[in-house]
Amino acid sequence: MATFTLDWLDFDYSEDSQGHGSFDAMASVNAAQLPALQQELARVLDWAHREFAGVRAPLDEGGDWDFELQGVQEVPAPLDVRWDEGAGRLELKPGTPGAPRITLSLTLTGTPAFCDAFRGAFAAAT
Template sequence: MTLSYLDFDYSEDYEGAGTFDAMASVSPQQWPALQSEVAQVLTWCQQQFPQGPAPLEDGGDWDYDLQGSEETVAPLALQFNAATGAIERRAGAPGAPRITLTLSVSGSPSFCQALRSAFDLS
């Protein structure tokens, strides 16, 4: 399965448990595709490893953390005023909102290997 929005980084603890972390920032028009991709990953996790999500220290095969935010950015026009020695600013028109999502998926060594294979993660 190919992922278009989620680009995972992988880390491992001293006991061999691994964590895949991804962040994606999209426009509202791209949100349905990102939402679908995250759901695809979590559905796979649930179907292939039904002993999760649950904390690994409690015997779960995998667990996840999903966070999000929506931000609207207004550009600033900055200019140096030589007469006063100050930087002057003017706010521009607000841009379109961006939705930022972070997903962390942690799991046992066997879970991590299976997730890596299923989604072609390096």
């Protein structure tokens, strides 16, 4: 079985009392890095759909695995913060907005068999 290396996604693992596992990863990138992150997410999801075809559904409904994707784009807006000693207050002046960052999150849940296979396929998933 091939093992894939993950460069962007660093998964945290947790397990419930029934042995079902959850892998959570989040990555925040600039626009130039986004295609590489998207490729990595696609590699993970393609693997899961291929290796566990036809058994994706919520675990409490009898599925072997499921996933959730979330994303947000943020534009940093720095503030010029000054203390006006004479007035005894802070002065906040908006600065020039920076380049947007995109944050994508992936949660995979699965049975013990799915979790074992996922760990075997993705060396960085713990």
